[in-house]
Amino acid sequence: MPYHRPNGLVRAVRLVLTFTAAAAALAYTPLSDDSLRRIPSGGADFDIDSGALLAPILTPRVPGTAGSRKARQHFVDFFTTQLPGNWTVEWHNSTSTTPATGDALVPFSSLVFRRDPPWAVPGDVGRLTLAAHYDSLYRPEGFVGAVDSAVPCAVLMHVARSVDAALTDKWAAMLAAGAGGDGLDEEKGVQIMLLDGEEAWVSWSDSDSLYGSRALAETWEATRYDVASVFSTPLDAISLFVLLDLLGAPDPHIPSYFANTHWAYQHMAAVEGRLRKLGMLETPLTSQFMEEDWKEAHQFTGGFVLDDHVPFMERGVDILHIIPTPFPVVWHTMDDDGAHLDMPTTRDWARIMAAFVAEWMDLEGFLPALPVGSHEKCDGRGRGEKLEL
Numbered sequence: 001m002p003y004h005r006p007n008g009l010v011r012a013v014r015l016v017l018t019f020t021a022a023a024a025a026l027a028y029t030p031l032s033d034d035s036l037r038r039i040p041s042g043g044a045d046f047d048i049d050s051g052a053l054l055a056p057i058l059t060p061r062v063p064g065t066a067g068s069r070k071a072r073q074h075f076v077d078f079f080t081t082q083l084p085g086n087w088t089v090e091w092h093n094s095t096s097t098t099p100a101t102g103d104a105l106v107p108f109s110s111l112v113f114r115r116d117p118p119w120a121v122p123g124d125v126g127r128l129t130l131a132a133h134y135d136s137l138y139r140p141e142g143f144v145g146a147v148d149s150a151v152p153c154a155v156l157m158h159v160a161r162s163v164d165a166a167l168t169d170k171w172a173a174m175l176a177a178g179a180g181g182d183g184l185d186e187e188k189g190v191q192i193m194l195l196d197g198e199e200a201w202v203s204w205s206d207s208d209s210l211y212g213s214r215a216l217a218e219t220w221e222a223t224r225y226d227v228a229s230v231f232s233t234p235l236d237a238i239s240l241f242v243l244l245d246l247l248g249a250p251d252p253h254i255p256s257y258f259a260n261t262h263w264a265y266q267h268m269a270a271v272e273g274r275l276r277k278l279g280m281l282e283t284p285l286t287s288q289f290m291e292e293d294w295k296e297a298h299q300f301t302g303g304f305v306l307d308d309h310v311p312f313m314e315r316g317v318d319i320l321h322i323i324p325t326p327f328p329v330v331w332h333t334m335d336d337d338g339a340h341l342d343m344p345t346t347r348d349w350a351r352i353m354a355a356f357v358a359e360w361m362d363l364e365g366f367l368p369a370l371p372v373g374s375h376e377k378c379d380g381r382g383r384g385e386k387l388e389l
């Protein structure tokens with residue numbers, strides 16, 4: 001339905017909500033234990049041979065090849081035919097030469113899948129933005145890139161599936177209550193970016209890396225919303241850019257890289273810790289992936305990992321980078337394949353990310369109960385077991 005919101009009020013609300021980390025933290029409400037218990041496991045869909053989400057991505061995906069096209073088709077099919085919610089699909093195509101391919105123009109296709117509140121004007125929606133790259137290294141030939149970044153892509157598909165129905169129900173309830181588009185709250189959307197061309201073809205440099213994310217960030221910087229909109233560009237409308245990379249190897253240690261998003265890191269770490277205590281994760285209770293919630297402002301050294309967030313960060317976007325330091329031992333070797341994944345860790349990432357997104361999107365009271373018999377309970381010692389409930 002068309003509507004127009006009093007712009008001054010919205011701008012004021014937005015200033016309060018997003019321009020100070022303290023206020024933003026206050027605006028964030030943790031999910032109840034009951035809601036956390038409703039976050040589904042990725043389960044068998046993360047099986048490396050037959051899993052509906054992960055298995056189709058465990059194949060070489062060099063830009064411009066059939067493997068790349070197949071992976072893309074897998075994503076588009078999933079979001080447009082498997083999810084009942086109305087996910088829009090945006091293609092961002094670009095071409096570039098690379099140092100490995102001479103004068104030939106290599107095509108890169110990044111995808112953005114998005115859900116906004118159904119009543120909202122696009123320029124008025126602040127979007128939680130979740131990103132991973134789906135391309136794989138050009139060399140060594142046959143490189144699969146399971147942690148880099150097939151697993152992060154599958155995790156984001158699981159996230160979308162896990163919040164889809166609750167988003168629909170929440171927005172329907174808001175409309176029914178007359179609260180949809182009343183101008184009192186910032187509109188919240190979610191978008192998932194599956195980026196092409198992250199990898200360098202010869203050796204990492206400003207021009208040989210991040211082909212897809214550089215093109216996308218440039219395009220969005222130049223795309224202007226209507227002047228009456230809350231946000232000026234799609235970049236400005238990113239409330240937080242969460243980048244997942246190199247996930248699926250055992251015992252990950254995820255530092256908090258950025259002081260300005262440490263509050264968001266703390267929320268994700270808290271969700272992880274609560275899921276562990278509730279027995280919802282398969283890795284041991286003591287193996288917290290995100291354990292730097294204690295970090296103080298003066299302890300941020302400014303060090304970070306070059307990755308797809310850089311073109312966005314350079315343009316002022318707030319970044320939460322979920323990438324382990326040190327990197328997994330299989331990084332950029334032929335061993336980065338399905339067989340070397342740690343499946344409890346992989347499935348735990350799926351659940352942690354889904355819970356964080358459900359919390360960010362305020363889905364308390366709207367998450368459906370897990371189907372009877374599907375609830376996966378864990379013993380907290382690294383061995384998951386299925387319980388019939």
Ligand SMILES: [Zn+2]
Nearest residue numbers: 137148199332
């Ligand atoms: Zn890589």
